[in-house]
Amino acid sequence: MTASLIGFAVLMVLILLRMPIAFAMGLIGFVGFALQTSWSASLSMVGQMAFDGGLSYTLSIIPLFIFMGNLITRSGLSHKLYDAAYSFVGHWRGGLAIATIGACGGFSAVCGSSLATAATMSKVAMPPMRRFGYADSLATGAIAAGGTLGILIPPSVILVIFGIMTETNIGALFMAGVIPGLLGVIGYAIAINVMTRIWPDLGPRGERSTWAQRGKAVLGVWEVLLLFLIIIGGIYGGIFTPTEAAGIGAGVAFIIAIAKRSLTIKTLFESLLDCVRTTAMIFAVLIGALIFTNFINLAGLPDELGWLIEDLELNAFVVLAAMLVIYIILGCVLESLSMILLTVPVFYPIIMNLDFGMGPDVVLIWFAIIVVVVTEISLITPPVGLNVYVLRGVLSDVKLSTIFRGVTPFVIADVVRLAVLVMIPALSLWLPSVMK
Amino acid sequence: MSNVLRYGMGGLASFMVLLMMVVTCIDVVGRYLFNNPLTGAFEITELALAAMIFIGLPLATDTDEHIRVDLLDAFMPDGFRRFLTLVMDWLSALVLAVLAWQLWHKTQSIAADGHVTNTLEIPLTPIGYLMTASCAISALVLVLKGLEAMKRS
Amino acid sequence: AETLTLSSWLPPTHPFVVNALKPWADQVREATNGNVRIRILAKPLGSPLIHFDLAKDGIADISYGLQSYTKGTRFEVSNVAQFPFLGESAEAVSAAYWQVAEETPEIFAEHEGTHVLSLFTHGPGIIQNRTENKIEKAADLEGLKVRVPGGVANDLIAALGAEQMLVSPSEIYETMSRGVIDALTMPAETMVSYKFIDAVDNITQIPGGLYNTTWFMSMNQGRWDSLSEDDQKAIMSVSGEAFARLQGQAWDVADAAAWEAIKEADIPVTVADDAFIAEINAALEPIEAEWLEKAAKKGVDGEALLASLRAKAQQK
Numbered sequence: 089m090t091a092s093l094i095g096f097a098v099l100m101v102l103i104l105l106r107m108p109i110a111f112a113m114g115l116i117g118f119v120g121f122a123l124q125t126s127w128s129a130s131l132s133m134v135g136q137m138a139f140d141g142g143l144s145y146t147l148s149i150i151p152l153f154i155f156m157g158n159l160i161t162r163s164g165l166s167h168k169l170y171d172a173a174y175s176f177v178g179h180w181r182g183g184l185a186i187a188t189i190g191a192c193g194g195f196s197a198v199c200g201s202s203l204a205t206a207a208t209m210s211k212v213a214m215p216p217m218r219r220f221g222y223a224d225s226l227a228t229g230a231i232a233a234g235g236t237l238g239i240l241i242p243p244s245v246i247l248v249i250f251g252i253m254t255e256t257n258i259g260a261l262f263m264a265g266v267i268p269g270l271l272g273v274i275g276y277a278i279a280i281n282v283m284t285r286i287w288p289d290l291g292p293r294g295e296r297s298t299w300a301q302r303g304k305a306v307l308g309v310w311e312v313l314l315l316f317l318i319i320i321g322g323i324y325g326g327i328f329t330p331t332e333a334a335g336i337g338a339g340v341a342f343i344i345a346i347a348k349r350s351l352t353i354k355t356l357f358e359s360l361l362d363c364v365r366t367t368a369m370i371f372a373v374l375i376g377a378l379i380f381t382n383f384i385n386l387a388g389l390p391d392e393l394g395w396l397i398e399d400l401e402l403n404a405f406v407v408l409a410a411m412l413v414i415y416i417i418l419g420c421v422l423e424s425l426s427m428i429l430l431t432v433p434v435f436y437p438i439i440m441n442l443d444f445g446m447g448p449d450v451v452l453i454w455f456a457i458i459v460v461v462v463t464e465i466s467l468i469t470p471p472v473g474l475n476v477y478v479l480r481g482v483l484s485d486v487k488l489s490t491i492f493r494g495v496t497p498f499v500i501a502d503v504v505r506l507a508v509l510v511m512i513p514a515l516s517l518w519l520p521s522v523m524k
Numbered sequence: 525m526s527n528v529l530r531y532g533m534g535g536l537a538s539f540m541v542l543l544m545m546v547v548t549c550i551d552v553v554g555r556y557l558f559n560n561p562l563t564g565a566f567e568i569t570e571l572a573l574a575a576m577i578f579i580g581l582p583l584a585t586d587t588d589e590h591i592r593v594d595l596l597d598a599f600m601p602d603g604f605r606r607f608l609t610l611v612m613d614w615l616s617a618l619v620l621a622v623l624a625w626q627l628w629h630k631t632q633s634i635a636a637d638g639h640v641t642n643t644l645e646i647p648l649t650p651i652g653y654l655m656t657a658s659c660a661i662s663a664l665v666l667v668l669k670g671l672e673a674m675k676r677s
Numbered sequence: 678a679e680t681l682t683l684s685s686w687l688p689p690t691h692p693f694v695v696n697a698l699k700p701w702a703d704q705v706r707e708a709t710n711g712n713v714r715i716r717i718l719a720k721p722l723g724s725p726l727i728h729f730d731l732a733k734d735g736i737a738d739i740s741y742g743l744q745s746y747t748k749g750t751r752f753e754v755s756n757v758a759q760f761p762f763l764g765e766s767a768e769a770v771s772a773a774y775w776q777v778a779e780e781t782p783e784i785f786a787e788h789e790g791t792h793v794l795s796l797f798t799h800g801p802g803i804i805q806n807r808t809e810n811k812i813e814k815a816a817d818l819e820g821l822k823v824r825v826p827g828g829v830a831n832d833l834i835a836a837l838g839a840e841q842m843l844v845s846p847s848e849i850y851e852t853m854s855r856g857v858i859d860a861l862t863m864p865a866e867t868m869v870s871y872k873f874i875d876a877v878d879n880i881t882q883i884p885g886g887l888y889n890t891t892w893f894m895s896m897n898q899g900r901w902d903s904l905s906e907d908d909q910k911a912i913m914s915v916s917g918e919a920f921a922r923l924q925g926q927a928w929d930v931a932d933a934a935a936w937e938a939i940k941e942a943d944i945p946v947t948v949a950d951d952a953f954i955a956e957i958n959a960a961l962e963p964i965e966a967e968w969l970e971k972a973a974k975k976g977v978d979g980e981a982l983l984a985s986l987r988a989k990a991q992q993k
């Protein structure tokens with residue numbers, strides 16, 4: 089245990105001193121492993137992990153879902169999603185912010201990443217909210233929070249990685265994310281409603297649309313709907329596996345983009361290049377985490393934590409609560425991917441051995457959703473909330489403190505949702521059980 | 525250097541993404557419409573992904589895509605922050621160099637064992653050498669970036 | 678006392694881990710009077726595919742896995758126990774495999790860089806399918822999408838006219854229940870451990886097995902050499918054939934329980950008749966010939982080796 093804790097401490101120091109997380113994990117993992125075995129064994133280990141980590145068929149899902157999201161944005165469909173949501177709720181109090189949440193939910197259904205969702209929506213939703221005199225805090229808060237839905241509503245890069253790490257069925261994980269994701273949309277809408285009831289100036293009403301306008305707006309997003317139905321329907325109709333769904337989804341998005349004449353060689357190249365860079369970055373973190381967790385595993389942290397919990401005879405829910413506290417603390421410093429890669433290998437064997445009154449395979453599905461929701465919170469909490477940083481990058485005239493102030497009501501909504509999901513596992517588990 | 529990375533390697537990596545997409549689509553459509561899946565689709569996808577990642581690594585490194593925490597930046601004097609970045613980048617370069625060295629070793633042993641993929645029997649040594657070169661180039665990119673930053677300040 | 682790390686990739690609840698690996702770890706401790714302890718790691722140090730290299734490179738002290746996971750020309754003679762019709766009992770086939778290995782230095786040579794602690798197989802492979810039609814002859818396999826386990830079985834399934842599908846074990850259930858694959862071939866035990874019983878409509882049993890898989894349990898050579906001679910002897914007294922039998926019993930018990938479950942679930946079982954077996958043998962011929970050639974290149978009389986394995990597997 090001591091070795092692992094020292095390893096974690098040094099890792100945190102290096103990360104805080106601006107070392108890229110991927111390389112910091114690789115370095116500490118390499119040195120730590122060598123000290124437990126030998127330098128030659130550790131050298132072989134890092135080579136082996138880099139080689140093996142790169143060759144994974146299932147992970148091809150990552151670039152393809154990212155590429156799909158890029159194509160949808162290029163096709164102008166993210167704007168249309170926003171228009172559709174606006175036509176229904178724009179005239180409500182805080183309606184534009186609620187429309188933003190709705191559009192984020194819709195975009196999440198065809199995009200696997202939260203950062204991409206937040207970045208896309210900041211370009212789409214910020215200008216109209218400014219035009220209607222929305223407070224920057226509410227406007228940016230809604231985008232940052234809505235963006236977090238990207239990793240919960242399927243498809244989701246994080247759920248794929250969780251599935252691979254724990255050998256849990258990825259299709260089932262995707263289905264499990266749907267209801268909690270919709271709950272997130274509802275929770276955020278309620279938060280906006282409460283805020284604008286108390287301070288009406290934060291978010292004035294927009295214009296009411298006629299039913300004809302609404303009909304037209306909804307028809308404008310049929311491609312997104314089609315794409316989502318193809319992905320989810322294809323997985324559940326037995327036409328393809330979740331991994332293949334990413335290739336099919338990208339292919340259909342490609343055809344949509346061509347049909348809409350929204351692709352030039354230049355924009356296509358840029359979409360691809362962005363996808364390549366992001367994927368390479370994700371894999372660097374993945375390989376770094378493989379090396380680091382090998383050290384932690386050899387140092388005996390998962391074993392010893394397990395024994396500790398056994399000895400203390402802790403209640404399963406107390407253990408889960410302790411884990412959630414760890415996630416919230418880690419989430420202040422780390423982003424979602426590194427956090428999941430570092431903790432899930434240690435936590436999931438423990439969770440599987442605890443008695444939550446359900447079978448071990450469904451426990452993991454439920455746990456996955458809880459972990460994703462808690463890491464969604466980390467994306468918007470200070471001091472390091474990547475979604476907030478993304479927004480700050482796109483909207484350089486807004487102060488960081490304004491955005492963090494703006495996300496506060498959404499964090500409260502998230503915490504409430506987390507508690508509800510922990511208390512009512514059926515919210516996560518019902519859909520995968522009926523879709524079998 | 526940047527343009528070579530961007531257009532040469534970027535183009536190659538982009539091709540790999542399209543390849544993965546097309547191969548999967550052909551495989552699935554072939555399987556369902558013509559009951560004739562694409563032989564080895566699995567292997568092509570796996571190798572294309574590996575190629576894409578490792579061609580992409582120097583690109584991501586060049587544009588500083590790697591996640592780092594800038595939490596303490598506000599509390600650091602500018603000069604110190606730059607110095608720290610330089611140290612950490614060179615330390616990262618060292619990690620990448622070690623990876624390159626070990627990937628080269630790994631590739632040698634793969635060559636000796638004659639590793640090939642299951643169905644199409646594609647040899648794995650080229651991808652091994654690609655991984656080796658990618659990590660070495662990425663390390664070099666970081667070293668050069670550090671030198672440039674030093675020249676500027 | 679020495680502690681040896683063992684990287685294990687099967688789930689901790691798997692019969693192999695519970696009924697073979699853990700008891701063996703206890704036996705090693707007893708046999709060496711506590712000098713040597715085996716520590717089964719909480720998680721594997723890499724994917725199943727690289728487990729031989731883990732032991733060879735000393736990343737883990739001990740590992741186990743399938744030789745067929747290592748691609749290339751390293752394991753060829755060792756593949757002898759992948760052929761069909763070896764026998765119904767994993768214990769008998771495993772013991773026979775170890776016995777022929779002891780007479781065939783080339784098999785140990787293929788595991789160079791490691792000290793081989795044991796060699797073994799699981800139970801006989803059966804065909805599990807979800808299509809309405811029973812599989813009673815080679816023609817019934819024509820065009821079916823069959824998930825293959827690697828090694829000789831891949832070639833055999835293809836030679837019988839089916840489409841090979843590569844699906845990772847954790848995705849088999851889903852791909853089968855959704856019709857992405859029509860059938861698979863694995864030992865009966867998977868009906869329970871992977872819950873295939875809910876997804877499979879028909880079973881075809883091939884007496885002696887449609888295929889088998891060869892497994893190793895190896896220890897890093899340098900680490901092995903560092904142990905005292907007494908400890909080495911003590912470890913081998915509970916390894917080798919003893920472990921091959923111990924783990925074979927674990928598979929046999931699991932297979933028997935699965936056949937009970939199949940009976941209870943009323944899943945029709947077809948036993949391959951002589952005509953089907955003749956078809957399998959015909960499909961096997963070129964595969965066997967190719968293997969004989971590879972074995973000959975390494976200086977081994979494959980025909981004699983295979984005959985010896987089959988004969989030994991008939992004895993208990």
Ligand code: NA
Nearest residue numbers: 196238241243
């Ligand atoms: Na999503």
Ligand code: NA
Nearest residue numbers: 419466469472
């Ligand atoms: Na945070």
